[in-house]
Amino acid sequence: MLRVSGRRIVRTAAVTLAAMVAAGAVIGPAVAHHSGAVYFDMNSQITVEGVVDEFVFKAPHAVLKFIVVNDQGEQELWRAETLPANLLFRRGWRFNMFEKGEKIKVTGNPAKEADRHAVELQQVVAEDGTVYKPFD
Amino acid sequence: MNDIRWTVRCGARVLAAAGVALLLGTGGVWAADAEHPDFTGMWLGGDGIGQSTTARKSTSWPRPAPLTEAGKKAFAAYDPKTDDPPEDCMPWGLPRNEVFTFYPMLLTRTDNMLLMTLEYEPVPRRIYLDGRDYPTDIPPQWYGYSVGHWEGDTLVVETRNIREENIITTDGLPQSDQMKVIERYRLLDDGNTLEVETTAIDPVYYTEPMTITVYWERADDVEQHEFVCAEGLIENITTPSSEQDKELGD
Numbered sequence: 001m002l003r004v005s006g007r008r009i010v011r012t013a014a015v016t017l018a019a020m021v022a023a024g025a026v027i028g029p030a031v032a033h034h035s036g037a038v039y040f041d042m043n044s045q046i047t048v049e050g051v052v053d054e055f056v057f058k059a060p061h062a063v064l065k066f067i068v069v070n071d072q073g074e075q076e077l078w079r080a081e082t083l084p085a086n087l088l089f090r091r092g093w094r095f096n097m098f099e100k101g102e103k104i105k106v107t108g109n110p111a112k113e114a115d116r117h118a119v120e121l122q123q124v125v126a127e128d129g130t131v132y133k134p135f136d
Numbered sequence: 137m138n139d140i141r142w143t144v145r146c147g148a149r150v151l152a153a154a155g156v157a158l159l160l161g162t163g164g165v166w167a168a169d170a171e172h173p174d175f176t177g178m179w180l181g182g183d184g185i186g187q188s189t190t191a192r193k194s195t196s197w198p199r200p201a202p203l204t205e206a207g208k209k210a211f212a213a214y215d216p217k218t219d220d221p222p223e224d225c226m227p228w229g230l231p232r233n234e235v236f237t238f239y240p241m242l243l244t245r246t247d248n249m250l251l252m253t254l255e256y257e258p259v260p261r262r263i264y265l266d267g268r269d270y271p272t273d274i275p276p277q278w279y280g281y282s283v284g285h286w287e288g289d290t291l292v293v294e295t296r297n298i299r300e301e302n303i304i305t306t307d308g309l310p311q312s313d314q315m316k317v318i319e320r321y322r323l324l325d326d327g328n329t330l331e332v333e334t335t336a337i338d339p340v341y342y343t344e345p346m347t348i349t350v351y352w353e354r355a356d357d358v359e360q361h362e363f364v365c366a367e368g369l370i371e372n373i374t375t376p377s378s379e380q381d382k383e384l385g386d
Contacts, residue, residue, distance in 0.1 A: 038216045058368035059256075060225065067384065077380050086239060086255055086363050117377045 036081070036120035040109040045122060048078060052102045057085045057095035064121065066104060080106050082121035082134040091134065103127040169245070169265070173289050173323045176245050178360070179330055179352035181237020192329060194237060194350040201309050207341030214308030221278075221302055225365035227257050229278035229302040230295055231317045231336050233348050240358050250284065250291075255360045263293050270296050276313065278302065284321075291321040304336060312340035328354045 036042060050068035064080040082088065085095070098104070104126060108119025124132045181194075203211055213219075222228055228235055239255035252261040263282040270281055280298035284291050300313040315338035322331050330352040337345045 056368070059363045060222070060365045060368055063368075065383075075381070075384055076377065077384050079380070084363065086361050089361065090358070115377050116375070117380055118375075 036109065039112060040081075040118075040120035041112050042109050042120070044110060045107055046110050046119060047105060047107045048119070049103070049105045050078060052098045052100055052104055053077065054100065055095065055098045057088070057093075059084045059086060062088055062093075064098065064104075064106070064124065066106060068117075076117050078106070078117040078119070080108050080119050080121040080124070088134060093132070093134070097132075098124075169247075172286055172291070173327070175243050175250065175291070175321060175323070175330060177243060178355050178358050179241045179243065180355035180358055181239070181241075181350065181352060192324075192331075192351040194234075195348055196234060197305060197309065197348050198346050201346065202343040203309075204339075204341055204343055207310060210310035210341060211308055214303065214310070216306070216308065219303070219308065220306065222365075226302075227259075227278040228254075230261075230280055230282075230298055231304060231311075231334050231348070232302070233332070233334050233350050234305060237350050237352065239363070240355060240360050241352060242360060253360065255363050256365075257363075258365075265291075276300065280317065289322055291319075293319040293321065295319070310341050311336070312338050314338060314340045324351075330354075 048066075048068055050066040053065040053067050056063040056065065061081050062083060062085050064082070066078050066080070068076045068078050070076055083091075085093075104124050106119065106121065107123045107125075108121045110116075111118045121134055123134075126132070201207070201211075217223070235256075236254060241255070242253040244251045244253070248264060248266040250263040250265060252263065254261070261279040261282070263284050265284050267285060268283060270283065274281070274297070276297050276299040278299055280295040282293050282295040284293035286292070295317040298311065298313075298315055298317065300311060300315075302311060303309060304311050315336060318335045318337065320331075320333040323329065324331055331349060332352070333347060333349045335345050335347045336342070
């Protein structure tokens with residue numbers, strides 16, 4: 001497993017901003033505290049590769065923070081927002097399921113505002129190929 | 137004489153113990169209300185996200201909503217980023233039933249009220265069952281002031297004094313301080329399903345009453361956990377990337 005600190009990424013992860021228009025597939029449910037559709041473009045998806053920085057397993061939204069190295073070789077901090085910890089727990093997720101430095105591939109709906117490194121999480125693929133989805 | 141006193145005392149203790157047993161332990165039947173259905177226990181919502189497997193599907197509020205002119209204005213003016221109280225970790229409040237079923241609901245009873253603990257909410261909701269009058273000296277509440285009565289096996293709850301700055305749906309259907317909410321609770325499927333039919337009556341913003349029906353499934357093995365919304369008031373969504381990157385290396 002790739003173990004790196006926030007500052008020292010030893011392997012360059014490709015940023016693939018392959019916008020896949022998922023026509024009609026508005027997947028994210030309207031879960032209070034807010035609906036993902038307020039801040040994220042639920043009609044498009046991007047996939048971003050990086051390494052886990054921190055999994056904030058809290059209410060009202062859990063956030064998977066991860067570090068990405070962009071095409072210029074610079075580090076970027078990304079956030080994947082998802083369901084509250086309470087709902088994730090009942091779906092089998094746990095606060096310690098991701099390790100800092102673990103390589104992941106995150107697919108989600110991009111932020112509507114420009115210059116935001118944030119997505120509404122649709123799925124995480126771990127390095128061993130395990131797929132985690134917050135909802136079906 | 138002493139023997140008689142002893143006998144009376146023992147008898148009273150036995151009776152008291154039997155009463156407590158009846159109250160707490162015997163099949164969930166409360167002595168205070170043995171003639172009515174028992175709604176107490178843990179319930180899981182039936183909308184998939186709550187993970188219940190019930191075949192009964194909850195309904196939604198009617199769309200388009202029967203808005204008055206004032207209602208149309210309020211609905212059009214709604215901005216989800218600034219006008220949605222839960223964005224600031226305020227309660228959902230009644231009657232935002234479309235979201236209640238996302239989290240388990242615990243119903244408990246005292247002898248004069250039903251207590252509803254929604255996992256999302258910081259405090260339980262109180263539904264008084266003793267036929268009391270609605271107070272006139274308390275400020276509006278997120279869940280209003282609820283008094284219930286039985287109509288056969290159905291618990292009918294009327295709620296007044298609900299805070300008007302709240303909304304009924306996440307997309308901003310408005311509510312006024314004139315709104316009353318009538319709920320009808322009844323058990324189905326041998327007591328394993330709780331049906332809650334909720335009607336909002338708000339003559340300021342709607343031309344007619346609106347009704348939504350949600351279903352809950354008994355889930356005795358489900359736990360509720362803390363849900364501390366304020367703890368996670370997160371800035372991330374509106375944080376420009378350059379600001380966000382400053383966290384790198386923390």
